[in-house]
Amino acid sequence: MFxxxxxxxxxxxxxxxxxxxxxxxxxxxxxxxxxxxEILESCLEKQGFCKxxxxxxxxxxxIGLLEYIDLQKEQHGSRTxxxxxxxxxxYVPEESIQLGLGDRLGQLIARRDVWWDFADxxxxxxxxxxxxxxxxxxxxxxxxxxxxxxxxxxRLRKDGRSPSCGYxxxxxxxxxxxxxxxxAMIQETIGRLGLPRxxxx
Numbered sequence: 001m002f003x004x005x006x007x008x009x010x011x012x013x014x015x016x017x018x019x020x021x022x023x024x025x026x027x028x029x030x031x032x033x034x035x036x037x038e039i040l041e042s043c044l045e046k047q048g049f050c051k052x053x054x055x056x057x058x059x060x061x062x063i064g065l066l067e068y069i070d071l072q073k074e075q076h077g078s079r080t081x082x083x084x085x086x087x088x089x090x091y092v093p094e095e096s097i098q099l100g101l102g103d104r105l106g107q108l109i110a111r112r113d114v115w116w117d118f119a120d121x122x123x124x125x126x127x128x129x130x131x132x133x134x135x136x137x138x139x140x141x142x143x144x145x146x147x148x149x150x151x152x153x154x155r156l157r158k159d160g161r162s163p164s165c166g167y168x169x170x171x172x173x174x175x176x177x178x179x180x181x182x183x184a185m186i187q188e189t190i191g192r193l194g195l196p197r198x199x200x201x
Contacts, residue, residue: 005109005133005134005137005138007109007110007114007130008126008127008129008130009116009117009123009124009126009127009128009129009130009131010106010114010115010116010117010127010130011080011115011116011117012080012115013074013078013080013082013113013115014074014076014078014080015078015079015080015119020077020078023079023119023120024120025077025079027120027121028079028118028119028120028124029079031118031120031121031123031124031125032073032079032081032118032124034121034124035118035124035125035127035128035129036055036071036128038128039125039128039129039131039132040071040128040131040132040135041057043132043135043136044057044069044135047059047135047136047140049067049069050196050198050199051196052195052196055070055071055072055073056068056069056070056071057069057070058195058196058199059143059199060090060186060199061143061146061147062147063146063147063148063149063152064089064090064091064182064186065087065088065089065090065146065147065152066087066088066089066090066097066195066199067085067087067143067146068084068085068086068087068088068097068099068102069083069084069085069135069139070083070084070085071083072084074115079117079118079119080115080116080117080118080119081115081116081118081127082104082105082106082113082114082115082116083104083105083106083116083131083134083135084099084102084103084104084105085102085103085104085105085139085142085143086098086099086100086101086102087101087102087143087146088101088167088172089172089175089176090185090186090189090190090199091175091178091182091185091186091189092168092171092172092175092185092189093185093188093189093192094189094193095192096193097193098167098168099166099167100165100166100167100168100169101155101159101166101167101169105131105134105135105138105139108134108138108139108142109134109138116128116130116131149176152176153173153176156169156170156172156173156176157169157173160173186200187200
């Protein structure tokens with residue numbers, strides 16, 4: 001049983017010019033890499049995720065869906081980051097990761113966008129521990145629901161009725177019981193997207 005969750009390390013994603021002058025960017029970037037690896041990456045590896053590219057982690061669930069987590073740094077150099085997550089079927093021939101069935105971690109925690117600070121060593125340590133705790137408490141249960149095919153199908157049907165759905169929910173629904181061999185398509189998609197070979201197992 002999890003205790004009540006408290007956000008820590010979060011702040012506005014944009015720093016003022018004056019604030020930026022006080023940030024040692026090289027030290028901040030080193031702290032980001034250090035705590036990403038020591039805290040978050042360690043946590044995710046224990047849950048079966050593989051590192052992919054620079055700041056992303058992936059895992060394949062029991063019904064052939066890719067579970068995707070990505071750390072997105074604020075683009076103007078404020079030394080803050082947010083966490084994106086998504087699901088997509090590996091047995092659908094996509095050319096890139098589709099983010100439509102997903103969101104940002106802050107939406108699961110607090111129903112708003114959340115950016116975590118890594119401007120110095122202490123802030124980065126707090127932030128990555130908070131993100132790891134949030135992944136365990138909020139994101140993994142969200143992913144777990146989609147390992148049940150009935151729940152996944154229900155969500156696809158619901159999203160298919162929405163004109164603003166951000167992904168091909170109808171195409172994904174048709175592929176659930178498609179005639180193509182799913183195993184072969186999963187292998188092909190993993191290769192085409194350059195995903196870790198550990199997902200083939």
